[in-house]
Amino acid sequence: MSSRERILGRVRRxxxxxxxxxxxxxxxxERAYLREHGGLGVExxxxxxxxxxxDYRAIVHRATEExxxxxxxxxxxxxxxxxxxxxxxxxxxxxxxxxxxxVDDRAESTPAELDGxxxxxxxxxxxxxETGTIVLDGGPEQGRRRITLIPDHHICxxxxxxxxxxxxxxALGRLDPARPLTWISGPSATxxxxxxxxxxxxxxxxxxxxxxxxx
Amino acid sequence: MSGTFVGMPAFxxxxxxxxxxxxxRANLRHATHTIRAKRANAVAEVxxxxxxxxxxxxxKDHTLRRLDDYLVQLExxxxxxxxxxxxxxxxxxxxxxxxxxxxxxxxxEVVKVKSMATQEIGLNEALEAEGIRAYxxxxxxxxxxxxxxxxxxxxxxxxxxxxxxxxxIFAREMGEWGRAAPEGLTDTPAELAEAARLHLRxxxxxxKVGISGANFMVAExxxxxxxxxxxxxxxxxxxxxTLISVVGIEKIVPTWRDLEVFLQTLxxxxxxxxxxxxxxxxxxxxxxxxxxxxxLVLLDxxxxxxxADEVGRQALRCIRCSACLNxxxxxxxxxxxxxxxxxxxxxxxxxxxxxxxxxxEIDASLPYASSxxxxxxxxxxxxxxxxxxxxxxxxxxxxxxEVTREGNKVVLRPAKGHAAERAAMRAARWAFxxxxxxxxxxxLASRTRRLHPRSLPxxxxxxxxxxxxxxxxxxxxxxxxxxxxxxxxGAK
Amino acid sequence: xxxxxxxxCVNDTLYPDTGRAVVKLLTRLGVDVDxxxxxxxxxQAHYNTGYRHEAEPLARHFADVFGEYDAIVTPSGSCGAMVxxxxxxxxxxxxxxxxxxxLAATLAPVVPKTYxxxxxxxxxxxxxxxxAYYPHTVTYHPTCHGLRSLGLGDRPRRLLGAVKGLELVxxxxxxxxxxxxxxxxxxxxxxxxxxxxxKVRNAESTGAEVLCAADNSCLMHIGGTMTRxxxxxxxxxxxxxxxxxxxEPAV
Numbered sequence: 042m043s044s045r046e047r048i049l050g051r052v053r054r055x056x057x058x059x060x061x062x063x064x065x066x067x068x069x070x071e072r073a074y075l076r077e078h079g080g081l082g083v084e085x086x087x088x089x090x091x092x093x094x095x096d097y098r099a100i101v102h103r104a105t106e107e108x109x110x111x112x113x114x115x116x117x118x119x120x121x122x123x124x125x126x127x128x129x130x131x132x133x134x135x136x137x138x139x140x141x142x143x144v145d146d147r148a149e150s151t152p153a154e155l156d157g158x159x160x161x162x163x164x165x166x167x168x169x170x171e172t173g174t175i176v177l178d179g180g181p182e183q184g185r186r187r188i189t190l191i192p193d194h195h196i197c198x199x200x201x202x203x204x205x206x207x208x209x210x211x212a213l214g215r216l217d218p219a220r221p222l223t224w225i226s227g228p229s230a231t232x233x234x235x236x237x238x239x240x241x242x243x244x245x246x247x248x249x250x251x252x253x254x255x256x
Numbered sequence: 257m258s259g260t261f262v263g264m265p266a267f268x269x270x271x272x273x274x275x276x277x278x279x280x281r282a283n284l285r286h287a288t289h290t291i292r293a294k295r296a297n298a299v300a301e302v303x304x305x306x307x308x309x310x311x312x313x314x315x316k317d318h319t320l321r322r323l324d325d326y327l328v329q330l331e332x333x334x335x336x337x338x339x340x341x342x343x344x345x346x347x348x349x350x351x352x353x354x355x356x357x358x359x360x361x362x363x364x365e366v367v368k369v370k371s372m373a374t375q376e377i378g379l380n381e382a383l384e385a386e387g388i389r390a391y392x393x394x395x396x397x398x399x400x401x402x403x404x405x406x407x408x409x410x411x412x413x414x415x416x417x418x419x420x421x422x423x424x425i426f427a428r429e430m431g432e433w434g435r436a437a438p439e440g441l442t443d444t445p446a447e448l449a450e451a452a453r454l455h456l457r458x459x460x461x462x463x464k465v466g467i468s469g470a471n472f473m474v475a476e477x478x479x480x481x482x483x484x485x486x487x488x489x490x491x492x493x494x495x496x497x498t499l500i501s502v503v504g505i506e507k508i509v510p511t512w513r514d515l516e517v518f519l520q521t522l523x524x525x526x527x528x529x530x531x532x533x534x535x536x537x538x539x540x541x542x543x544x545x546x547x548x549x550x551x552l553v554l555l556d557x558x559x560x561x562x563x564a565d566e567v568g569r570q571a572l573r574c575i576r577c578s579a580c581l582n583x584x585x586x587x588x589x590x591x592x593x594x595x596x597x598x599x600x601x602x603x604x605x606x607x608x609x610x611x612x613x614x615x616x617e618i619d620a621s622l623p624y625a626s627s628x629x630x631x632x633x634x635x636x637x638x639x640x641x642x643x644x645x646x647x648x649x650x651x652x653x654x655x656x657x658e659v660t661r662e663g664n665k666v667v668l669r670p671a672k673g674h675a676a677e678r679a680a681m682r683a684a685r686w687a688f689x690x691x692x693x694x695x696x697x698x699x700l701a702s703r704t705r706r707l708h709p710r711s712l713p714x715x716x717x718x719x720x721x722x723x724x725x726x727x728x729x730x731x732x733x734x735x736x737x738x739x740x741x742x743x744x745x746g747a748k
Numbered sequence: 749x750x751x752x753x754x755x756x757c758v759n760d761t762l763y764p765d766t767g768r769a770v771v772k773l774l775t776r777l778g779v780d781v782d783x784x785x786x787x788x789x790x791x792q793a794h795y796n797t798g799y800r801h802e803a804e805p806l807a808r809h810f811a812d813v814f815g816e817y818d819a820i821v822t823p824s825g826s827c828g829a830m831v832x833x834x835x836x837x838x839x840x841x842x843x844x845x846x847x848x849x850x851l852a853a854t855l856a857p858v859v860p861k862t863y864x865x866x867x868x869x870x871x872x873x874x875x876x877x878x879x880a881y882y883p884h885t886v887t888y889h890p891t892c893h894g895l896r897s898l899g900l901g902d903r904p905r906r907l908l909g910a911v912k913g914l915e916l917v918x919x920x921x922x923x924x925x926x927x928x929x930x931x932x933x934x935x936x937x938x939x940x941x942x943x944x945x946x947k948v949r950n951a952e953s954t955g956a957e958v959l960c961a962a963d964n965s966c967l968m969h970i971g972g973t974m975t976r977x978x979x980x981x982x983x984x985x986x987x988x989x990x991x992x993x994x995x996e997p998a999v
Contacts, residue, residue: 044343048505048556051663052324055564059321066510069318074307074517093530148544152461152495172531185545186494186536190487209531210516218477218512219337221494221542224519224535229487232527233396233412234419234445236287236582242395242449243456244487244534272938281942566844585925589942625936627929627943628796629892644837650798681794685802688757688788689809698761718934722941723972726762733755733764737783743771 077207078171086170087201091252093173097227098240099248109198109253110138113162116196116249117141122159126188130181131162135198146188155187160194161245166222168199168250169212173227175199175250176212178220186223195245197225201254264596266621271590283418284588291582294528295635302524312517313639316573319475319508320563326475326508327554333478337540339550344502346557346662351382353553354467354500358388361498363464369482369492370394371469372576373502373555375407375598376611379467390467391433391459393488395452402429408592408600410578411526416591419443430455456488466492466547470503471575472518473552476511479539480552483522485532493536499547504555506563506572518575521637525577558611564660567648571606573638578603580632580642586625595622602632606645613661614653620671623649654678676715698732705730751781752817754810754862756827756964757789763964769991769998770823770865773880776991777873781821786813792830797931800838804851807835811858819872820862823987825894825963828864833897835859864894865987866903866962876906881994883913886984887956889947889970891963892925904962904986911989917954921946928969944973952979962986 042050081089091101104112117125117140125141136143144158164182165175175197177183182198189195199205206212216222229244240246264270274280299305319326331341344350358366366383368374368390380390380401392401399414400407403425407413414422423443430437435455441447468489472481480501482489493499509515523532541550563569581587581601592600596618597608605622614620623646632642652659654677656670670678687693705728711720719725737743751774755767767783774781790810791803810831814820822828836859839852869875888908894900908916927933927943934940947970951959959974959981961967971983984998992998 044345044349044556047345047663048343048554048560049324049327051556051560051660052327052505052563054663055560055569055660056321056323058566063321064318066318066322070311070314070514072307072311074304074311074520078303097529097533156457156461169531174531179542179545186490187546190490190494209519210513213513213516213519218474218479218537219539221539221545222535222537223490224531224537226529226531226533228533229485230533231395231449231486232291233394233399233414233486234422234448235283236291236412236415237445238527238529239445239449241446242453242486242488243393243460243491268936268938271936275938275942567841585927585943586936586939589939623798624932625939627892627925627927627932627940629925629929630896631892631923631925634896647796647798647800650796651800652798654798655801677797678799681797681799681802684789685791685794685799685806688791688806691786691788694757694788701761715934718937719972721937722976723933723944723969724975725972726968728762729764731764733760733767734783734785736764736768737771738785742781742783743768743775 076210079207081207083202086207087205087252090168090170090173090205093170094227094250097173099173099227099250102249102251104251104253105255106253109251110135112251113196114138114140117160120160120194120247122194124158126155126158126161126192128163128182128184128188131164132182135162146184152187152191155191158192160196161188161192162196162198163189164198165204167212167215168205169209170205171208175225176216177223177225178216186221189223190244193245194247196249196251198251198253201252264616264618266617267590267594267625268621270594270596274591274594275589279418280416280591281589283416284591287412287415288582288588291528295525295579295582298524298528298530301530302520308517308521309637309639312521312637313573315509315514315517316638319510320506320569320572323505323508323563326510327505330473330475330478330508333475334540334552337478339478339540339552342551342553344553344555344557347377350377350502350553350555350557351379354379354502355383355386355388357500357551358383358465359386361465365389365391365463366465366467367391367393367459367463367492367496369466369468369484369489370397371467371502372410372598373469373504374467377502377555377557379502393456393460393492395449395486398452398456399425402426402433406593407598409581410576410599410601416593419445419448422448426451434458460491460495463492463496465498465500466496468492468499468501470501470507471522472515473503473508474512474515475508477539479512479537481515482536483532484534485527487534490534490536493538494546496547498549500551500553502553502555505559522575522577525579525635525637560663561660562610565610568606568610568645570640571603571610571645573640574603574607575638577637579635579637583631583635585629585631586627590625595625602626602642603640606642606649609649614649614668620653623653695732695734699735701728702731749818750816751779751819751821752814753781753783754787754814754820754822754827755783756822756824758965759823762968763985766823766964766985766987769985769987770821773878773987773991774821777875777878779873782817784813790827790830792827793930795830795834795838800841804838804842807838808851808854811854814858818861819868820858821865821868822862823865823962823985824965825864825891825898825900826965828862829893829897831862832859864898864900864962866900866907867898869907870903877910878907878990880911880990880992881913881997882911882989882992884958885915885917885956886958886960886989887917887919887951887954888922889919889926889951889959889961889966890922891961891966894962895923907986907990908960914989917956919954920950926966926970928966933969941973944969945977948973948977948979951981956981958982958984960984960986960989
């Protein structure tokens, strides 16, 4: 007998007390919890996102479409990055104000090569206000997972209010599970020393989020 | 100190040492009290916590009651997405599968994301025996590995170490494993985290094989989820060419949507955050992004035996948040090592004796490692009634009965060590069923009260070594009631 | 309303003063309380130590003795929780073991009628000011089964807050277990003693003269630790404080 059959057989014997017509999934879970907390308006939801991002030590900036290239250039310059990693579908105008040399992420680049690049600029798939989270789904504006992992400085552009949802349940509804997802809430952190939070371990130690939109 | 738990003494013996260790007591008290208050705040922020907790419980219960269907569905979905699914009935089989998979790649080292399942099966030791070195990359796991220590907490395996001890371990050991700690390393947490970043980066960048567990597996989509903080998980899940995930069969949820509950309750219960810094989800393999080969090893190792127990199976709802450890007054004083398992604290006290059985001294003593105060149940985000299961397991030990071991039903005999206790319980039940006998006993105690010693001999010494006995009153209440007609006759 | 005092075997044998205090308090509030002499033990120690089957006859006996009353009042959070939380569970387990509904049916009537003292005062009698006088500084320890199994909430504190002359001070770490835990106190004596010592130190740090709780088994452990550590604070049951008046003050 294969272990597959052995385990499935054990499970079925273990569940001898459960009737085969046990309550089906649709009726087994009472979802009395909220779809979102607070029912805030569009503007207040964006404000909450900014507040919660900052609470977990992301640096938040706001810009209009027109201002965005200059803001990105300034942030890269402040970080002193000679090179910036970019995903394949990054809107060209985002880096149109000049600045560091663009490095495209190519499949054949090794992690060690990418380790020499200080900054990365990406968009995102969705941002969650209640938790201060940005979610990347590997789309053209975001690229492979590793490009937002190896550099020490990540600039993430969020289109507000379109890409902003209030809550985790709303975010999951917008995301495609078939794509590899990375949920990011602030720079990397650890609580492993005396259960006290320290920011900055393996991922980017500086996370800058630019909320772009409006006039 | 040994890296395994074989031959652990019973809990009270192991706990005695911890209770007397001032540094350990201070480390644990500081850490657990810090996180306790934070968790309470993080939970209080969410107005629908009770509803989320109930939904989490119901999702997990439903999944367990249909586990065979969901396992098959998961296997189909993972396979369709390009993954390869393996089944392991026990620790040895899981270790053999993983070792063979690593050998196929031709590599002799792997990077690991913190994983309770691989700790449980002793994977690192099994790999080491085959000449494969496994590098732990979670900061606390690294501290444990470098310190040749054992984990003592689910979330923070090195919780028993303070910053000074961690500094010493890094300074002494890092050079043996790779990049040495920077000169003049101090004990500030930021510097220690930086030292770990530098030490591990070279390992991440060259790693060809990553090994992980998973917090959740979605049956509907074949998606795996890893919830973490440091970014070491992302490194291990995305940079290597081959990813091997070892996951307990109870980690399934039916649908993608179900994550909306656990991604709210887990971070708040675990690290007391609104959301942990990084959550990775992946479904099989993706073209040009991340590992090209993905293996999922589904692990039983006692889980189906646990599932067979109608009361005990609720322990399989556990999402490994460790909130129960952090509020437990026994854990706070006894420390994690006393539990003799990678699963310490209240959840460990009900999980280990079910996964491993109650034959060993340590496993038979774990159900008693609780005052039944109920703080664990109160904070559990999937409402595992830990006191209920503890009492149920005590019953199994004291009275014996039918259990399932490795898929077979066996009848346990009442434990030998409890014979005197069993006789006393029977005698007490006999007396309590007869008010006259109880009264006679009370009167005898009252009449002889001046002769009672302040300290007790034999087993009673366990009480009187640290606590005085209450004085026995001149008469029991029932005599007063009868003598004074319930106080109506005025006599005092 | 026919009200029975379920004193508990521990109080009957070791703490008759608590029993007399409950009688005095309820009588003062106009309740005619009876003490059914056939009462013995609820079976909690048996149940929690793993001897559920030994506890069953005691539970049946309890239901026999108290079944005819309208309300059953007990000055013990843990014994109250045994009846309210664990008697229904015993019935369910017997049913799951294929032994039918007999145990569940026998125990069901006493479950909703059983009240811990502070619940009976606040919820049934609707009083928080019971006319007590107790000129001492008091700190309150909510015992675990009263706090978590019964959900007593702030009832005991509200009752204490209304006592004339009483100054109530907060106990640091109030909701942490004192370490008694029934047979835990001897099976894991070292951890139990460490928990007890921490509870006593916290109580001492308040400067209160009295540590009040609504469970004498916990107070036996805390009090025994207090005298052993020569702490300048003593344990007193809630009922004894609430029974105390200016005419007949408790010490």
